[in-house]
Amino acid sequence: xxxxxxxxxxxxxxxxxVHLPCNHSTISGTDYIHWYRQLPSQGPEYVIxxxxxxxxxxxxxxxxxxxxxxxxxxLHRATLRDAAVYYxxxxxxxxxxxxxxxxxxxxxxxxxxx
Amino acid sequence: xxxxxxxxxxxxxxxxxxxxxxCDPISGHTAxxxxxxxxxxxxxxxxxxxGNSAPDKSGLPSDRFSAERTGESVSTLTIQRTQQEDSxxxxxxxxxxxxxxxxxxxxxxxxxxxx
Numbered sequence: 001x002x003x004x005x006x007x008x009x010x011x012x013x014x015x016x017x018v019h020l021p022c023n024h025s026t027i028s029g030t031d032y033i034h035w036y037r038q039l040p041s042q043g044p045e046y047v048i049x050x051x052x053x054x055x056x057x058x059x060x061x062x063x064x065x066x067x068x069x070x071x072x073x074x075l076h077r078a079t080l081r082d083a084a085v086y087y088x089x090x091x092x093x094x095x096x097x098x099x100x101x102x103x104x105x106x107x108x109x110x111x112x113x114x
Numbered sequence: 115x116x117x118x119x120x121x122x123x124x125x126x127x128x129x130x131x132x133x134x135x136x137c138d139p140i141s142g143h144t145a146x147x148x149x150x151x152x153x154x155x156x157x158x159x160x161x162x163x164x165g166n167s168a169p170d171k172s173g174l175p176s177d178r179f180s181a182e183r184t185g186e187s188v189s190t191l192t193i194q195r196t197q198q199e200d201s202x203x204x205x206x207x208x209x210x211x212x213x214x215x216x217x218x219x220x221x222x223x224x225x226x227x228x229x
Contacts (some may be wrong), residue, residue, distance in 0.1 A: 032214050043205050043220030044157070051215075091214050102147055102207070102218055104157040 004088045009109040012078050020073040020108055022088030027068050031092035035062065035073050036104070037084040044087065044104070047073065083112045116140075118221035120206050126227045127196055135191040135224045139208030146189050147218065148181060149205045157205065163189060196228045 005023040012018045024033065034049040048055055048062045050071070055062040061074040075082055087107040119138040127133050139146050148160040159173040163183045174180070178196075183189040193200055203225050209218040 030214075034217075036218075038157075043207075043223050045220065046217035049215070049217070102162075102209075103159055104149075106156050 004090060004105055006086075006088055006105065006108045008106065009111065011111040011113060013113050014080060015077055018075040018078045018082070018110065020075075020086050020088075020110065021070065022072070023070045024088070024090055025069045027090055028092060031090040033062065033064060033068075033071050034089045034091050035060070036087045036089065038087070038107075039081075039084045047086070049091075078110075078112050080112050080114060083110055085109050118206055118208050118219050120204075120221035120224050122224055123222065124225045124227075126229060129198060129228055130195055132192065132194045133196055133226065135193075135204050135226070137189045137191070137206030137208075137221060139187065139189070139206070140219055141187075143208035143210055143219075144186055145209045145218075146183060147207045147209075148189070148191050149207070150175075150202045151205060151223070152202045160191070160204075193226075196226075198228050201226055201228045 003026060010020065032049050032051050035047040036044045037047050038044040048057055048060050050062045050064055052064060054064060063072045063074060065071065073086060085107040087104050118140055121136045125133055144165050146163040149157045150160055151157050161168055161174055161181045162170045165186050166183050178194045181189060181191045191204060203223040205220055205223045207218045207220045210216045
């Protein structure tokens with residue numbers, strides 16, 4: 001399986017940027033890096049994904065290291081609504097772990113302080 | 115509908131009874147996933163469908179659990195002779211046939227309580 005490693009929890013202040021790290025040292029060339037988040041009492045929702053280049057969308061930015069062995073999800077201005085568990089997932093041919101590579105680890109519990 | 119729909123949203127059942135949980139994926143999505151999430155825990159993969167076939171059933175916790183999908187659409191997860199440890203939120207997700215570069219969409223889940 002292509003594995004990811006994330007901190008168990010992080011804390012940030014409202015209206016400040018948040019950088020959520022993810023290590024994936026065994027990533028293969030065909031693996032996409034996906035981020036999902038799960039707000040309290042809700043199903044997970046897609047945040048962003050990328051392959052090699054940095055990506056931006058309305059929710060966040062994804063910065064991918066040049067060697068692709070790590071990535072960082074960036075929330076530019078955190079709000080209380082961003083408090084959630086954030087999951088970094090690798091999806092690719094032979095990602096393994098069942099579910100065609102959509103296997104969730106423990107993620108990072110992001111706490112936002114007002 | 116526009117999103118993944120799961121029913122019922124809540125189900126309370128007596129120990130030993132059978133339950134059926136339903137998932138309506140987004141139209142055109144051929145990949146469908148079932149997960150279980152116990153209170154305060156992470157998502158536990160159960161089973162994955164590609165079309166009507168389930169290439170990976172490795173996550174089903176016991177032979178009391180089964181799932182089927184018909185018409186490359188609706189899926190049902192059946193739990194026979196429910197036990198208290200089956201109490202959890204059961205989540206369904208769907209995505210396009212080539213999911214590597216696409217997102218998966220989740221339903222709101224079915225909260226199952228076995229009493």
